[in-house]
Amino acid sequence: MTDSDATAVAGAGVDGDAPELPADLDAVRDALVDWYEADHREFPWRRTEDPYEILVSEVMSQQTQLDRVVPAWEDFVEEWPTTEELAEADRGGVVAFWSDHSLGYNNRAKYLHEAAGQVEGEYGGTFPETPEELQELMGVGPYTANAVASFAFDNGDAVVDTNVKRVLHRAFAVPDDDAAFAQVASDVMPDGESRIWNNAIMELGGVACGTTPRCDEAGCPWRRWCHAYETGDFTAPDVPEQPSFEGSRRQFRGRIVRLLGEYDELALDDLGPRVRVDYSPDGEHGREWLRGLVDDLADDGLVAIEERAGADEGRSADDGASEVVVSLRR
CATH class of the missing domain: 1.10.340.30 (Hypothetical protein; domain 2)
Structure with missing residues (x-):
């Protein structure tokens, strides 16, 4: 409640x-x-x-x-x-x-x-x-x-x-x-x-x-x-229905926090596939979608987001998502 x-x-x-x-x-x-x-x-x-x-x-x-x-x-x-x-x-x-x-x-x-x-x-x-x-x-x-x-x-x-x-x-x-x-x-x-x-x-x-x-x-x-x-009339006041948890932003926010509790930090593209199996960097549930979730968590003071210069090996140097690293705020 x-x-x-x-x-x-x-x-x-x-x-x-x-x-x-x-x-x-x-x-x-x-x-x-x-x-x-x-x-x-x-x-x-x-x-x-x-x-x-x-x-x-x-x-x-x-x-x-x-x-x-x-x-x-x-x-x-x-x-x-x-x-x-x-x-x-x-x-x-x-x-x-x-x-x-x-x-x-x-x-x-x-x-x-x-x-x-x-x-x-x-x-x-x-x-x-x-x-x-x-x-x-x-x-x-x-x-x-x-x-x-x-x-x-x-x-x-x-x-x-x-x-x-x-x-x-x-x-x-x-x-x-x-x-x-x-x-x-x-x-x-x-x-x-x-x-x-x-x-x-x-x-x-x-x-x-x-x-x-x-x-x-x-x-x-x-x-x-x-x-x-x-x-015999047992009607009751209307109670607003709670939104479904399954598939909700709340569910994925919780999943992000749990994952970050297991790792010191994760790059956005390393975090994405762990959050949902259909993660695709440029897809509907990709970097933009994931960045929105982690930005919300950062606004709530739960995670820290670091923009790092340079890219991981095997990734393009101008791939912005590869330079975003997320961790739990300590």
Whole structure:
């Protein structure tokens, strides 16, 4: 999930066409928390209040299935267990780790590395604790900042991600309107309990109230109040489809980073055939196409491009592509 896919709600009073909530709101809250505490999925980042470990989990979880995140998260915090060690790490190695674990969007690794440097250099090794302060860290948007504030410091606001929208839409007939979702999410969350509440309501959306609801099988705690359970109408807000990864520029960017993690450097025409088998220097997927990818990666600070005078043996001296050498930025 990305920060653009979710909203961190800054308290009640958000305007929106929100429906009236059940009168016994305390019973609604208690039912959900009791359900979560009785049984929930065990993710390792749920067993810690370390803001660094939670930040790593949140960044990794953006648009990545959680079962794939678990081993990557465990390997990452073993390799770099503190912000100090991550900040001192070679950025190319961090990016290569990200790519090797197929986490996608390698610039997240760069931002995480830079955020660790900020924590060490600007905050004396101590994480800021509020959503507003956390957004000062590189690559940390409203959703991630609120998640870290909630799960590390119990100091966050209500979150509204895709799962939470689906829950609120079905349970309380909240219209598909961001302001309405924001208001209801904030009104339902008990004051000062963002850690347990945000975990619980996201768990409800992930386990009981998924795209295919499992109300009875999962023992949904909100059945007695749920509009969808009463009416049988389990429609949900529209969710934008993610673009296909296969054959995308994102896929090839990731492949370039992985390759450069294996080599100190590669000339453009040596890199090309390793990126895709149909690479042809002057073809549709040739030097111009590949140069566009590496330029994008360079703009993101992930790779370095060097224009070298002269050419490799066997290549024309005025062959511009043969003089372009790419490496991971260190």
